[in-house]
Amino acid sequence: MQRWKQTSLVLCLIWIALLSTHSVVVQAGASPYHFGFKKSRNGQLPSIEQEGFKPILEKHEAIFMGSSREKELYLTFDNGYENGFTTDVLDVLKEKNVPAAFFVTGHYIQDQPDLMKRMVQEGHLIGNHSWSHPDMTTISSERIREELEKVRVETAKLTGQLEMPYLRPPRGIFDERVLEISRSEGYTSVFWSVAYMDWDTKKQRGKQHAYDNVMAQLHPGAVILLHSVSSDNAAALGQMIEDARKQGYTFKRLDQLKTRQY
Template sequence: MESQAAAASGSYHFGFKKSRNGELPSIAQEGFLEVLKRHEAIFLGNTGEKELYLTFDNGYENGYTAQVLDVLKEKQVPAAFFVTGHYIKDQPELLKRMVSEGHLVGNHSWSHPDLSATPDGKIAEELDKVKAGVAEVTGQKEMKYLRPPRGIFSDRLLGAAKQLGYTSVFWSVAYKDWDTKDQKGAQYAYDKVMPQLHPGAVLLLHSVSRDNAEALGRIIDDARKLGFTFKSLDQLTVREYR
């Protein structure tokens, strides 16, 4: 998950040094550590506790979110789903189910643009439309979390989002799971996720992935066997940056 700062535009593409052998991942070399700190964005939770925060990006539906929700319900695991305008319009029943089953629905922007290159007024419009759309469909009035599309962000964007009441949420566990034409099986997903687990991890998975849907139950079970507890973003009280 390497990234490069776009110095001319002041934008960054979130990336991190992956966890290996239980070591904590790091963003120290990526050039945006102070930006995240300044705006109190989430990258890690409390690294002193074996806590995991499960999040999904939902730009569109590929037939696997119901299966994901079934697993989460069976295992009693909370999650956060970051949705776009397309998802709100296309999948109202799944949105209702997310909220009714106790999950958080977060903001992934209305049209999935590069928000770092979007004027402040348009940023507000992008985020307000998602919040209003989710409220209309599900009754969830509050929306506190933002995941910038494609992980592209800037100091200005995070500041504007914070003024609108959002905490920006990035991640410390991820792999290339979003390519629906390059799915390699549940074992592959399991093998990509499990070695990255670490205390305070924020996991990013994409619900369009068949591999994720099929591996999720085993990932949850085996993470618990290792002593990890799954918590909601609302329970994250300590942000760490490394």
């Protein structure tokens, strides 16, 4: 009788473990999306109407763009690693008096403490890009929380920025579980409405290429995604800012975005 009870207990524990593992796999693999959008052209607004994820962005109050009634631009950079150009970017932002948000990974925090401190000292926001840059749809809910919390804590220790309200999911991959957990941890997920293929350091095509791609997509309320590893972006940034202002645009920090649009 005692042996039967022990065997039953072991089988029960195995069954619970299997159920727990299965739950993580199912949740992690449920409806992953890669963020995409119809680009703005000739003054028309960008759109995510055909992408299939608009309802869950609305539900979890994620950011795609700001108000289309305001000629405001929100400049954001993804900083997974340093390629020697962030100092140039910060110099331009300081000269032009333009705020930005930098979404950083754990590697960047550990590798570039001085640049991190400078970002905060010069009035920029640091956002969460996860500690190890995983596809968060494939990891457990507990691991997601750990990835986000480690970035927040280490950034606060290093820079004194105690609040970190903004998150950009690595590679723009997400599902409803990722957005839900992120929101429960106090984050607003930030996507973008202006971007181009700028992250491949082996395919840089010059200042004019960056300038043309970004300026062709400008629209009211734009959340602009740039990668600071791009030499093209660093070279073109000053002219982008000057010419956007000539068109009547102003640059705002993400925490000044009051009305979002989908």
